[in-house]
Amino acid sequence: MQGSANINLMIKAARKAGRSLVKDFREVENLQVSMKGAGDFVSRADIAAEKIIRDELMSARPNYGWLGEESKPEEGADPTRRWIVDPLDGTTNFLHGLPHWAVSIALEHKGEIVAGVIFDAAKDELYWAEKGAGAWMNESRLRVSGRHRMIESIFATGLPFGGRGELPSVMRDLGRLLPVCAGVRRWGAAALDMAYVAAGRLDGYWERGINAWDMAAGVVIVREAGGFVQAIAKDGNMLEDGEVICANERIFETFSDTIRNG
Structure with a gap:
């Protein structure tokens, strides 16, 4: 193209x-x-x-x-x-x-x-x-996946390392999400996590404590593939806050509610 x-x-x-x-x-x-x-x-x-x-x-x-x-x-x-x-x-x-x-x-x-x-x-x-x-x-x-049931969906995130302060929040996220989904992956490259959501390989992704350059390109790629992308805080700014959540349009509301309502 x-x-x-x-x-x-x-x-x-x-x-x-x-x-x-x-x-x-x-x-x-x-x-x-x-x-x-x-x-x-x-x-x-x-x-x-x-x-x-x-x-x-x-x-x-x-x-x-x-x-x-x-x-x-x-x-x-x-x-x-x-x-x-x-x-x-x-x-x-x-x-x-x-x-x-x-x-x-x-x-x-x-x-x-x-x-x-x-x-x-x-x-x-x-x-x-x-x-x-x-x-x-x-x-x-590219087109995001068409799955609409959380129990059939897989997600990705990052896990804090080296004593970073996001660990309690991420553990709470996992405690709410794992019982209701098909699995969570930790690949270690935020940009590719978002690219995989756009490609339908993953159904959703969220992460806290990352930088603007980790997510910026993925934001437009997911959106143009038909997905939803927001800050985890509903009124937040992704690039400034260093947190992002994205998914296909069918499960975004349920997925985001699961992560946000902790």
Whole structure:
């Protein structure tokens, strides 16, 4: 499918960064058994991928603002537009040699995400969407699942690690959700969780304590695939609050009530 100049630019940048990360990913298994380990190497790979994306996007759109995981935010000469970028979502998976990670690029216009690209380079799956133009994975149109019974549905979330403070809330969420659904998955890459909701592989996803760049591209992709996306707090702002819930339209109300009414 042919997209706008901006989405084509985003796809080009994501693919270029993805190729660089795939080369680095092949080295991780060898580094895992070294005394030093792979941590420093993966950090360099992450930063290098962001530089590739930044160079591609900002050279073509120098007036846009920038919000990236590995660099300082910048307000552009055009204050209504900014790129929101996670060069390597699923860093811990990458570090451990697990082929489940992605490049995520979003374009925000006047506070709304209007285009998004999520590139799973290890599997060569490119998810993308523009407002009003539908959502796609490679050349296939995406549509959220049609399941309408919670007991037949599977969901994804993130689990807090390293002493992060969201654990009590997540445990309460799981206590309410697990008895009424077909299962919960923890894949370790928020962008791909949202892409999988758009593709109908998952029926819903929620997470607390994440960053704008983790979810931004997924917001427009899920919406353009026919799903609902909101902040967990009904009057909240997803990107500012760092929390999101999404699902197909048939189960969103029941699912969101289950998570919110804790």
